[in-house]
Amino acid sequence: MVHLNRIILAVTLTLFTVVSLKAQVPKGGKEISTNLFGLFFEDINYAADGGLYAELVQNRSFEYNPTEQSDWNPFSFWEYISPGFSYGRISVETKAPVHANNPHYMVLEVEHVGHEAKFSGISGVGIKNSGFDGIVVRNGEQYNFSMFAQQLSENPMELLVSLEDAKGEVLASKTIKTNSGDWKKYTAVLNAEASCDSAFLVVLARSNGALAMDMISLFPDKTFKNRANGMRADLAQVLADMKPKFVRFPGGCLVHGDGLGNMYRWKNTIGPLEQRIEQRNIWGYHQSAGLGYFEYFQFCEDIGAKPVPIVPAAVSCQNSGGTWRIGGTGQKALPENEMDEYIQEVLDLIEWANGSVTSVWGGKRAAAGHPEPFNLEYVGIGNEDKITPEFEERFNLIYKAVKEKYPEINVIGTVGPFLEGEDFEKGWEIADQLKLEMVDEHYYTQPEWFLGNQQRYDSYKRNATKVYLGEYASWGNKMWNAIAEAAYMTALERNGDVVAMASYAPLLAKQNFTQWTTDMIFFNNTNICLTPNYHVQKMFMSNQGDFYFDNVVEVAQNDTTLAASCVYDSQSGDIILKMVNAGNSAKTMKINLARFKNMIPKAKLTLLKADPEAENALENPESVVPELSDFTVQKKFDYKVPTMSFSLIRIKAN
Template identity: 30%
Template sequence: MDFTSAAADSFERVPGLSPRQDPSLQRGSPTPTLTPTPISLTVLQNGGNWTSGLLHGIMFEEMDHSGDGGIHGQLLRNNGFQGWDAGLTAYKPLGDVVLAQDINNPLTESMTSTLSVTLAPRPGAGTTSTEFVGFGNTGYNGIPVSNSTSNVEYYTSFWMMGDYTGDILIRLVGSRSGNVYGATDLNVRGDWAQFRFFETRFNVSVRPEMQRGYFEDNGENEWQVLWRADEVRGDVLNFGLVQLFPPTYKDRPNGLRDDIAKEVEALKPAFLRLPGGNNIEGLDVANRWKWNETIGPLEHRPGRQGDWHYPNTEALGLDEYMQWCEDMDMEPVLTVWDGKSYGGIIPAGEMQPYLVDILNELEYLLGPATTPYGSLRAHNGRIPPYNIPFIEIGNEDDYSGGCDTYASRLTLIHNTIHTAYPDITLIANNIDPACLPTPPIPGLMYDYHYYRNPDDLAAMFDLWDNWGRDRGKVIVGEYGVRNFSDPDGVFWGFVQGSCAEAVHMIGLERNSDVVRMAAYAPLVQHFGFTQWSPTLIGFDSRPNSFTPSTSYFVQRMFSTNRGTYVHPVQSTAGFGPVYWVATSNSSSYHLKLANFGDERQTVIVRFPGAGRGTLEMLSGPRDASNTPYNVTVVPSLTEFLVSSDVYTVYMEGWDVAVLVVS
C-alpha cells in the first residue's frame, strides 16, 4: 500500500510507527503498474449530514478476566474469597504453615471469609529460629512486574487479626528465579479483638543482574507475606482483603492499571457502555449486577458469581466506571437491570421493587448531595452529581428468552425513568419488532448486537448506509468478526476480518446522524482465562505480553480521526470492493477507505483544499494476525505537505487507509 500526491513538498516518516517496507513509498520511486481501473473520488462541500460525534466508543464487561486481573489495577486473585467456590485459589503456604479459608472469622458482613494461617509449634524455650514463614498469592497466573531498572512504586494492604506485633516482610518475588523485585518491612500490631488495617508502598525494579531471571520467570511472580517464626506469639493469624496495586491510571485509588488503560485511552473512545452486556443479567436473579453492592469501601462489597462462571469482586464498581468515563472524556451509556436473568424473568406485575431500585441508582448518580442517595455518593467521595445522557434498559432480551415479556417490562422502566428524568435518552436493548411495544415509544433508541463472518459483516454496510430516518436512532452496542468455523475456540483477529469491520464502520459513519454510537466487543482479555475471542487487546502477566489486534488498530484509526460532518462524495465507481466515507471537523478533512478484496486498487481523491496531512494504513496478508507476544501487523503513518488538491492512494488487497488533510 502506498501513496502519491500531485505535488509533494515534503514526505517523511512519523517516528514511533512501523511502516510497511515498500520502495514505492520513497520519494521519486516509479508509480506501480495497476490492473484495475482507478477510482476517482471528489469530496463535495455542500450536502451531506451532521454526525453525532459519538460514533466510535467501547463496551466493557467483566469477562475473560478483563476487569479482575485485567484493566482493574488490583493484582491478587481471590483476595476476598468471593463467589461460589473460592477455596484457596491462588494462595500458597510458605514454610511450616497450614492455610485455610476461614468462615468463622469474617472480615465484614459482606466479606464472610478470611485466610487462616496456622503456624507450626514455636521453638522450645531458649531456642531461636531465623526461618521466615507466611503465605503467598500468585495472582492471575502470575503477577506482572514492569521490566524497568528504575523504581516503580507498588501499593499493598491487608487486614489482619491475631496475636502478633512486629515486622512483616512483604515481597514481590520471581517464582522460578527467586529474584526479589521489591520488598519492604511493615510494622504491625495485632490482637484477637478485631481486624486491623495495614498498608504500605514499596519500590519494584528489575536490576541488571536480575534480567536473565526476569525473563525466566516469564510472569510467574508472587506476592509474599512473611514473618520470623520465632517472633510469633500465637499460633494462628487471619488475613482479609489482601491487595496489591501497580501504578494506576491518573493515580486513582482503587484505579485502573495504568499500562492497560493507556492502550484504551489511545482509542479516544467517545462513550463507554457499562457495566457491560451479559454481566448485568446474572446467572440468576439473586446474582444480577447490583449497583449498591459495587459502591463504597471494598470490604463492604460482597462480590458475586459472574455470568462468565468465575467470581466478580466488584472492586471495579459504579463509581470507578464513572471516574473512568470522566478521565477518558467518554459519555457513559448506563445499563439498568430490566428483570431478566439467565435463571429467571420477573413478571411485569412484580417489577415495582426493581423500579424503585433503578430510581435509587439514578438518585445516587444524579441527585444533589442533599438527597438520601446523593448524600451517600458524597459520603463515598463524590460531591457533584455525574452526567448520564443515555440509559439502556436491559441486555439482549431478543437473544436469551426475554422477548415475549420485554415490551411490558421496557414500557414500565421507560415510563419510570422518563417521568423522573425526561432529558435522558433511553435505549431498548434490541431492534426486533416482535420484542418491542406497538406503537413504538417516542424518542426511544434501539440497540443491535451481532457477530458475523467477514463477508456477512461487510454486507451490513448497505443496511446502515441506507437506514431510514423514520426507523429510529440506533446504537450498535456490540459487533465484530468471529471465526464461526470454530466459534468456541481461541483465535485472533485477522486482516480480512478487520477490513470487514472497517467496511461495516464506513456504512455506520456515512449515516451517523441516525446510527449514533457503535462499539466493537469485547474490549480486553487475559490470555490465561479466554472464554471468547477475539478481542481488541490481549495480555497476561508475562513481560511484553500486550497484544493489540489488527481490529484494535482499525478502531484506533477510525476513532482518532472523527469528523462532525459527513460529506457527499462524487465517484466514478460504485461501492465494492473499495468503500469510502468522507468527513470533516473544524481543522481537517478525513477520507476512510477499505479495500475488501484481493486486487490492488488505485484511488484518486480530490479534496476542497490542499495542505498538510497524513496517510495511515493497515496492510498485511489476508489471514495475518497479531498473536500473543508477536505483533507484526501494525499501521504505517506518512506525513506530507502538498500544494495540489489531488491525491492518489494505492491500496493492496484487504488494506484499510485513513487520509487526513488539514
C-alpha cells in the same frame, strides 16, 4: 470600566468565533452523531480481575468457591508456608467478618517460629499468593500493600510482607505489627529491588499467636492516572489512545446474568471495597467487584468518554442454567412484588451519577471522592434479551419510571442477540410503540456479510428510534476481518444520522483465559497485542466528524470490495477521508474537494495495509501496524487505494 469593556469584548469575540465556525461548514453536509464510535467493556476473558483492574492478588478476600470452577475454594491461589521448621495452621472462617457482604476470612495460628540460624532463609508461618498467573514486579517500582487484620491473641504479632521469586529470593519487603483486637486496615509500600514476571506475595507471621486476615491486596503504585484502586496503566492507555466518544459497561451477558441471583446489581459494586458483594461471573470465573461503577465512571471521565451503563431489564439471560447449547429459554423474571424496589434501584443510579451532594445517592458519590456530577446522559435497559411478555412488561415499567423522573436521560432498549428474527422484530415493535430514543443491535458474522451489507441502514427511518450497534465483529482477527469491518464502518458514518453509536466487542482477552476467540486486544501480564481490528477502530475513533458529505470520494458502483466516506469536524475544520479496498488489486478513487475552502495542501495519510491472512500475536505484535506519512492534496485528485488496505487522509484548513 475599561477592564469590564475588555471582558465584554472578549466574550463577544468568542461568541462570534463559535458562530463563524458553524457558519463556515460547507453546504451539502449532513449532520451525524458526534458520539458515533466508542468502546464496549465486559468482564469476559479475564478483562477485569487479572486484566484492566490493576489488583495483583487473586482471591484477595477468600471468596472463591466451587460454583465458579469445580476445583476452586476459599484457599485457591493461596499456599500455606512454614519455613525454618516453624509450625501452625490456617483456616477459613465466617464467624465475625470485616463486613457481612464479605463473609470469608483467613485465620492464621502460629504455634512455633523456627530459628533462622539453623537454616538459610527466614522463618515463620504464613501464606503466599500466586496472583493472576504470577505477579509482575519491576526493579525500582513501588507496590502498595494493604490488608485487614484482627488480633485474636493478646500480644501484637509481627508480620513480614514480601515479594519473592520462585526460588524464594526476596524482591521487596516490609514489616508490619498488629495493634488491635478489632478489624483494622494496615498498609505498607514495597520497593522492588529486582524484577520478576512470576513473583509471589508472602505474608509471614514472625511471632506466636493468632490472627484473622482479609482483603489482602497489592497494587502497582503506577496505575492509570495514578488512581487508587485503579487500572493497569498500559492496558488503560491503549484504550485512552483510541479517543472513544463513550464507554459501555459492564456488558454484555454479564449484565442480566446466569439466573436472577447473578444479575449485575450496580449498588453491590460501590463503596468501600470490603463492603462490596463479590459473585460468580457468567463466563465461569469470579468478579471481585473491585472494578465497580465508581471506577467505570471515573475511567470514562479520565479518558474523556461518555459513560453508558447497562442495567438488567429485571430478567435474567435466556441462556441461564446452561441452555446455551439447546437455545433455551432459561430466562427468569423478577417477581412483580419486587419491581418497585428494582425500579427505584435504576432511578437511584441516575441520582448517584448526576445528583447534588445534598441528595442521598449523590452524597454517596461525593463521599467516594467525586462531588461533581458525572453528567450521565444514557442508560441502557436490558442486553440482547429474549423478548418475552415478561420482559416487555418489566421493560415498560422501568422505561416509563425513568422518563417520568428523568426525561432528559436517553434510554437505550434492546432488540435481541441477532441481526434479524423474532426477537429483533419484537424489540423494534416495542421501540416504535414507546418511541424509544435508541435500541441496541448486536451481531457477529462473517467478513463477507459486512462487505455485502453496507446498505443495511440506508433504508432505516431517518426521524425515528436511533440505532446503537452495541456489539459487532466479524469472526476473526486477521487483516481480512479488519478491512471488512472498516468498509462497514464507512457505511455507519454515512448513516450517522440513524446510527448514533457503535462499539466493537469484545474488547479484551487474556492469554490462556479466553471464552470468546475474536477480540480487539489480547494481553498477558507483561505484553499487549493490538489486533488489526484495533487499529481500524482507533483510526475511526480518533478521526470522527459531525458532518457527512456524499460525492466527495467516487467509488465504483456495485463493487462491494470498495468503500469510502468523507466527514467534516466542525470544531477543527478538518476534512477526513476514509478509503477501503478489500479486493485483490489496487483500485483508483476520484476525490473532489472543491466544496471545501481554505484547505492546507499538506495533509497526513495513515495507511493500514497487509496480506489478508496477516495477524498480530503476543509473540509478534507488530506484523500489522498503520503507517503515518505526509500527503499532498489538491481540489481534485486521484488516489490509488492499495489492495487489502484502509487509507485515512486528514486535511486541515486555515
